[in-house]
Amino acid sequence: MDYRAAFQISAAGMAAEKLRLDVTALNLANMHVAGSSAEQVYRPQRVITQTVSFSQQFGRLAGNAAGVQTTVVPQNVAPRMVYEPGHPYANAKGMVAYPGVDNVTEMVTLNTALRAYEANVTAMNAARTMAARALEIGGQQ
Amino acid sequence: MSIEPVSLTASLSAILPASTPALDAFAPLAPVQHPAPGFGDMIARCVGSVNDELVKVDNEVRQVAAGAGPSLHEVMIHLEEARLSFQLLAQVRNRLLDAYQEVMRMQV
Numbered sequence: 001m002d003y004r005a006a007f008q009i010s011a012a013g014m015a016a017e018k019l020r021l022d023v024t025a026l027n028l029a030n031m032h033v034a035g036s037s038a039e040q041v042y043r044p045q046r047v048i049t050q051t052v053s054f055s056q057q058f059g060r061l062a063g064n065a066a067g068v069q070t071t072v073v074p075q076n077v078a079p080r081m082v083y084e085p086g087h088p089y090a091n092a093k094g095m096v097a098y099p100g101v102d103n104v105t106e107m108v109t110l111n112t113a114l115r116a117y118e119a120n121v122t123a124m125n126a127a128r129t130m131a132a133r134a135l136e137i138g139g140q141q
Numbered sequence: 142m143s144i145e146p147v148s149l150t151a152s153l154s155a156i157l158p159a160s161t162p163a164l165d166a167f168a169p170l171a172p173v174q175h176p177a178p179g180f181g182d183m184i185a186r187c188v189g190s191v192n193d194e195l196v197k198v199d200n201e202v203r204q205v206a207a208g209a210g211p212s213l214h215e216v217m218i219h220l221e222e223a224r225l226s227f228q229l230l231a232q233v234r235n236r237l238l239d240a241y242q243e244v245m246r247m248q249v
Contacts, residue, residue: 003225007218014214121214128221135225135232 003131010124016068017120020047020113023072024106031101035079036089042099043074044106075100191223191230198223 027044035041050069077100085094198219204210 004222007222011215011218015212018212018214124218124221128225131225132228135228139232139235 003127006127007124010120010127012068013120013123014117016047016049016070017113017117019070019072021110021117023047024109024113027099027101027106028103030099031103031106032098034087034089035097035099037091038079038081038097041079041097044077044099044101045072046075047072077102187230187233191226194223194226 023045030042030044033042048071050071052069079097080100081095082098083094084090084096087096090096198216201210201216201219205213205216210216
């Protein structure tokens with residue numbers, strides 16, 4: 001296993017966590033964007049990471065980095081209806097549709113992605129330290 | 142009593158005919174159409190590949206600084222890879238120099 005393979009594995013994990021953070025930021029940015037109707041309101045997105053099969057993972061260890069498979073899917077959540085009769089987008093009952101973004105869930109996802117990213121960076125640094133130590137073999141200290 | 146001076150060519154001519162049959166046994170291996178890539182070529186190739194890597198990473202850093210190109214962590218990982226490959230080359234050079242100095246210290 002090439003020492004670069006360890007770097008590529010960490011890079012794949014970092015890319016996945018970065019995407020998670022981006023999507024969470026997108027959800028938070030659209031949290032208070034009202035839609036003209038309940039159908040056209042923004043639907044919060046979510047990152048689905050798939051585990052690659054063993055053969056793919058083994059191929060990654062052998063050198064050709066495949067990366068973590070990620071897909072961004074919109075969540076099927078009901079929009080948050082707020083009573084605002086004066087709003088231009090209010091319907092007949094005076095209700096305005098806001099995206100059903102759960103603030104708490106998004107913040108927890110944010111923190112989880114941040115910690116996982118840090119873990120990947122730590123793993124990469126450990127791999128680099130091991131490679132650098134191996135280069136010291138036989139040297140005159 | 143006089144010592145006959147030993148002539149190198151004479152002694153070589155004395156040795157060579159005797160060793161020729163042994164050399165003939167290896168004759169099929171001997172002919173080489175083009176000179177095999179030497180040690181210097183190998184080192185030059187290594188230096189070239191390490192330099193290519195450094196140039197590539199330099200370009201990536203420029204792209205990131207300009208707001209385009211690959212993501213930040215990819216560039217950082219490529220930087221580390223380039224640094225490690227350069228360190229590997231430096232260590233190979235150190236070992237070679239050690240071996241060379243060892244040979245130079247040898248009493249002949």
